Every structure is written in structure tokens, then in C-alpha cells.
Amino acid sequence: MVLQRTRPPLLETPWAVFDRGVFTPNDQFFVRWHWAVVPQHVDVQAFRLAVRGSVNTPLSLNLADILALPRVEMAAINQCSGNSRGFFQPRVAGGQWANGAMGNAKWTGVRLRDVLDRAGVKPGSVAVRFNGMDEPVVPDAPDFMKSLDIDHARDGEVMLAYQMNGEQLPLLNGFPLRLIVPGWYSTYWVKMLNDIEVLDAPDDNYWMKVAYKIPDTPHASVTPGETGFKTVPINRMVPRSWFTNLADGAKVHAGSPVAARGIALGGDCGVKAVDMSADNGATWQPATLSKDEGPYSFRQWTAFVPAPQPGGLELLVRCTNTNGIAQPMDANWNGGGFMRNVCEHVQLAVG
Amino acid sequence: MNITATAYAGVAVTTVTLFLIGTPAQRGRELALNAPPPPASKTAAPAVATGTPAAQPVVTAAGVTLRSVSFDFPTSDRAFPGGDSAAIVTNNCTACHSPGMILTQPSLTKAGWEEEVNKMRTTYKAPVDAADVPAIADYLAGIKGKS
Numbered sequence: 001m002v003l004q005r006t007r008p009p010l011l012e013t014p015w016a017v018f019d020r021g022v023f024t025p026n027d028q029f030f031v032r033w034h035w036a037v038v039p040q041h042v043d044v045q046a047f048r049l050a051v052r053g054s055v056n057t058p059l060s061l062n063l064a065d066i067l068a069l070p071r072v073e074m075a076a077i078n079q080c081s082g083n084s085r086g087f088f089q090p091r092v093a094g095g096q097w098a099n100g101a102m103g104n105a106k107w108t109g110v111r112l113r114d115v116l117d118r119a120g121v122k123p124g125s126v127a128v129r130f131n132g133m134d135e136p137v138v139p140d141a142p143d144f145m146k147s148l149d150i151d152h153a154r155d156g157e158v159m160l161a162y163q164m165n166g167e168q169l170p171l172l173n174g175f176p177l178r179l180i181v182p183g184w185y186s187t188y189w190v191k192m193l194n195d196i197e198v199l200d201a202p203d204d205n206y207w208m209k210v211a212y213k214i215p216d217t218p219h220a221s222v223t224p225g226e227t228g229f230k231t232v233p234i235n236r237m238v239p240r241s242w243f244t245n246l247a248d249g250a251k252v253h254a255g256s257p258v259a260a261r262g263i264a265l266g267g268d269c270g271v272k273a274v275d276m277s278a279d280n281g282a283t284w285q286p287a288t289l290s291k292d293e294g295p296y297s298f299r300q301w302t303a304f305v306p307a308p309q310p311g312g313l314e315l316l317v318r319c320t321n322t323n324g325i326a327q328p329m330d331a332n333w334n335g336g337g338f339m340r341n342v343c344e345h346v347q348l349a350v351g
Numbered sequence: 352m353n354i355t356a357t358a359y360a361g362v363a364v365t366t367v368t369l370f371l372i373g374t375p376a377q378r379g380r381e382l383a384l385n386a387p388p389p390p391a392s393k394t395a396a397p398a399v400a401t402g403t404p405a406a407q408p409v410v411t412a413a414g415v416t417l418r419s420v421s422f423d424f425p426t427s428d429r430a431f432p433g434g435d436s437a438a439i440v441t442n443n444c445t446a447c448h449s450p451g452m453i454l455t456q457p458s459l460t461k462a463g464w465e466e467e468v469n470k471m472r473t474t475y476k477a478p479v480d481a482a483d484v485p486a487i488a489d490y491l492a493g494i495k496g497k498s
Contacts (some may be wrong), residue, residue: 003451004452004455005448005451005455006424006429006449006451007424007427007428007448007449008448009424036447036448038424040422040423040424041419041421041422042419043408043419044408044410044412044418045408045409045419062410063410063412064412067410067412067415067417068412068413069412071413091457091458092457093459093467094487095455095458096455096456096457132359136476137446137477138447138475138476138477138478141477142475162415162417163415168417168418168420172422194397206474210474248364318410
């Protein structure tokens with residue numbers, strides 16, 4: 001792992017991991033905590049999940065109750081809102097991630113809808129707020145909580161996961177329960193989830209109202225120094241793609257085919273196509289896509305340059321998702337360092 | 352179990368200042384994350400335990416078993432440069448986060464650092480005396496400054 005910060009832990013997945021397949025091993029899966037007070041021990045027999053607020057029957061569920069609910073499994077990418085923040089120009093403060101603040105896993109658990117239905121959501125409820133077992137160091141600092149609109153929370157896709165890639169979650173990844181919000185940024189994927197509160201008014205807690213806000217502009221992009229724009233809570237992910245077997249400066253042979261390989265994600269839907277360009281985007285050739293593990297998973301791609309000429313060779317890769325949205329050629333910018341999804345490129349030396 | 356040496360191999364070197372892990376404390380994390388739950392037939396403790404009994408409680412239902420876990424978070428062995436002059440940030444900043452948070456940040460102007468420190472004070476309620484803010488920003492601009 002790449003250590004960004006020891007406490008609270010910020011651990012980045014080494015880039016080489018993404019070349020090995022579409023699923024990220026649990027012990028190499030990126031880690032991000034906001035507050036330093038994280039329980040170091042979880043007793044599965046003592047653990048309880050509260051479901052309360054605007055419900056007919058408040059619940060206190062133990063893990064056996066949750067295991068007994070209908071089981072679902074889904075592949076989904078968990079990507080930090082600020083993944084790739086370290087590449088923003090001008091630079092912005094915050095975790096200086098490269099591209100490894102993300103991972104893809106098969107999540108096993110239960111539908112949030114099934115849990116909410118057991119409690120019975122009251123008419124007029126508008127949102128559901130999620131809180132985990134982590135706490136601020138300073139008592140009056142804002143506890144980390146996130147919320148989803150009631151219809152999103154009840155869409156049948158949002159999950160409470162107790163397994164990740166077939167094993168119980170590592171403590172650092174949110175054991176024993178983590179909220180899975182397919183297609184949405186990781187900030188909503190609350191770890192060590194032990195409190196679900198149905199709200200009858202919009203959530204005005206700090207982590208929804210102030211933090212993790214993006215400009216309400218195309219690509220969440222503004223000009224550095226710009227003010228006065230409207231902001232909204234960060235939400236759906238956008239398409240991205242990367243090279244995983246070629247890095248800047250790699251040497252390849254003139255006249256011999258160059259095999260490029262990488263991963264792509266559609267964002268809030270599947271990958272429709274991945275294209276590669278060897279002429280700065282003037283022309284694009286379609287890449288071959290690997291097995292489809294579901295709309296919220298990474299998709300591996302391969303493409304070839306048949307016979308490069310001696311000199312420099314710059315390759316670009318672009319993902320288009322099943323909603324028809326393609327990655328932009330120009331990088332976005334915002335003060336939070338959020339939602340980077342510019343087309344990636346790699347510079348090769350042909351000799 | 353395999354202790355994944357490859358976790359440290361082939362890490363992408365980026366233009367960003369990142370820090371490769373090689374410390375024993377961090378390997379401890381790898382050990383912990385790689386450690387499978389103790390087999391039911393044995394009473395082996397996890398690789399990293401915090402003094403909890405060897406036999407960890409479990410919950411089993413519908414064919415899935417979840418096992419209690421304990422984990423020692425690694426501690427940072429990084430320190431701020433500058434000897435005694437670093438005391439003002441060591442004393443004011445590291446209750447909430449380790450030095451790495453600051454040492455990986457891009458360079459900021461002194462005003463930019465003051466803004467960051469004030470955000471920590473007012474938004475995140477860091478117990479930092481307002482009178483200390485200029486001296487903290489001076490130190491930070493000294494190690495990570497730009498005009």
C-alpha cells in the first residue's frame with residue numbers, strides 16, 4: 001500500500017494491483033478514514049445496528065438478524081471523491097492521492113430496502129442518514145454522517161455488505177457492515193455502519209451541507225479563484241479509464257505491435273466502449289472489453305498499436321459509458337479536488 | 352496465507368510526493384489484513400491482537416460466520432523537520448492526525464496555510480489557540496511554502 005497518512009489511515013492501492021484483474025484484493029484495497037477515533041475491536045456478538053427515526057418500528061438488529069435477511073451480491077467500485085487529487089493543477093489541499101484511491105470488490109450483504117421495510121418507513125420521510133462507529137477526536141467536532149434521498153435508499157441496489165470478495169470485511173474497510181452505494185462516490189459508503197436514521201426533513205449535517213460539495217457546473221469544473229457558483233452534494237461517479245501495463249517512459253520496439261491494457265469504469269452505469277488514440281484524439285480505435293462483471297464493476301480492456309514508428313508515441317484512452325457519456329479531453333478543476341476524469345495518456349519511447 | 356510482498360513491488364511512481372511503506376508498523380497492517388480468521392478448530396489469535404482472549408466470539412447464521420476482530424492501528428514514525436521549531440505543529444496538530452497529513456500536502460502561501468489552520472479550528476474544532484495560528488502558518492510556509 002502507499003501510505004498517505006498513518007492516522008487516521010489513508011492507504012492507497014498500489015497501481016500495479018489494477019493490472020492483475022478487475023477485483024481488488026481485500027488486503028490491497030484503499031482505506032480512508034476521516035476521524036482518528038476508530039474502534040480497534042469489534043465484538044460480533046455485541047454489535048447492534050439501530051434503525052430509527054421516521055419509522056413505524058425502531059429496530060436494533062444483531063448480526064444474526066442481518067445474516068438471515070435475503071442475501072444479495074454485487075460487484076461495485078468504491079472510489080474516493082478525491083481520487084487523483086494529487087494531479088490537480090493548480091494543486092489543492094487534501095489527501096494527495098494518485099489514481100489508487102479506489103477498488104472494486106464483490107460485495108455480499110442485504111438490501112437496505114429490506115432493512116428499512118422491516119422498520120416501516122413512515123409517509124413523508126425524505127432521506128436516510130448513516131452513521132458509523134468512528135468518532136471525532138474532539139467531542140464537539142462534526143461526527144461523520146452521510147445521507148441519501150429516501151427513493152435512492154429504497155432503490156433495491158443500495159446494500160449493507162458484510163462480505164467483500166467472499167471474506168468478512170477487514171476492520172479498516174468497515175467491519176462488520178459497510179454501506180454500498182453502487183455508482184456513487186465512496187464518501188457515501190459509510191464504514192462500521194451501526195446507525196440508520198430515517199429523516200422527515202433534508203439532512204443539514206456538516207458532511208452533507210458543507211463538506212463534499214461540488215460546483216453545479218459541467219464536470220463540476222470552475223476556474224481557479226472563481227466564486228459565486230451554486231454547489232450541490234457530490235453524487236454519481238463519471239466514466240474513467242486507465243492504462244495499467246504501460247507507464248510513461250516505457251520503451252517499445254519500432255515496427256512491432258504494442259499491446260496496451262487497462263481498466264475502465266462507467267461511473268453510475270456500465271462501460272459501453274473504450275477507445276484508444278495514437279494521434280492525440282484525431283482518430284480512435286475501439287478496444288476489446290473483457291468479461292462484464294456488472295455495470296458498477298471495472299472492465300478490463302486491451303488494444304494494439306500495429307507498427308509504431310521510431311520516436312515518441314503518446315497514447316490516449318477514453319471510456320464511454322452506457323448512458324453515452326464520454327471522458328473529456330480537458331481536466332476539470334475545483335477547490336475540493338473532486339471528480340477528476342480527464343482522458344488519461346501515456347508517453348512511450350519507440351526505438 | 353500469503354504475506355503479499357507484491358503489495359510493495361511495482362508501486363507506480365507518480366509526480367506526486369507519495370511515501371512508500373516500508374516500516375515495521377505498516378507491515379503489521381499487512382499481516383493483520385492478510386490474516387485469515389482463526390480456524391474454528393484452533394484457538395489461534397489473529398496476527399495482531401490487542402490482548403483479547405484467544406477464542407474470539409463468532410456469529411453464524413444462514414451459512415455465514417462473522418468473527419470478532421481486533422486490530423492495532425500502526426503508529427507513525429515520521430516527524431516534522433526543524434527540531435524545536437516544529438514543536439508548535441507537533442503540539443497543536445498531531446492529536447487529530449499524524450505528521451504525514453501535512454508533509455504530503457502541496458506548497459501553499461502563508462495565507463493559504465492560515466486558511467487551512469483556521470478551518471481545522473473553526474470547522475473541525477481543533478483546540479488550537481487563535482494566537483498560535485500565525486506561528487503555525489509561519490512554520491508550515493517555511494517547510495511547504497510558496498509566494
